[in-house]
Amino acid sequence: MENIRGEEPQPDHQPSIEQKIYIALAAIPQGKVVTYGQLGDLAGVPRAARQVGYILRNLPTETTLPWHRVINAAGKISLGPDTDSGIRQRALLQEEGVVFNNGRISLKQFRWQP
DNA sequence: ATGGTGACTTGGC
């Protein structure tokens, strides 16, 4: 596999941070969400919240990964509600049955806990 | 080398 910057894998064959994030991301079930920091933890990369955001921002638009199931610790979408991606994320989540209350998702109800 | 930035998080009022 190759990373988002088109670089080849590390010579030691260790999974890159990105690959770990992709794998953890792919495991999130439909109708559930995780926070940026949680995704890092699930991928075995603590304190990687900002890095997760960076990686998601650089995903190709045609990705099949469930990028929309990642929200912030406040239970809100981190993209502006006025941006195309922000609007799409909300729509995709609602299609999966995720409910918004005043722009917020109840982590109590919808957070995925393996 | 170095300081600014950001799809973030946490603790304290």
Next chain:
DNA sequence: TGCCAAGCCACCA
């Protein structure tokens, strides 16, 4: 509840 300051860490100019 909500706002703020710190902490965080890869990326970039």
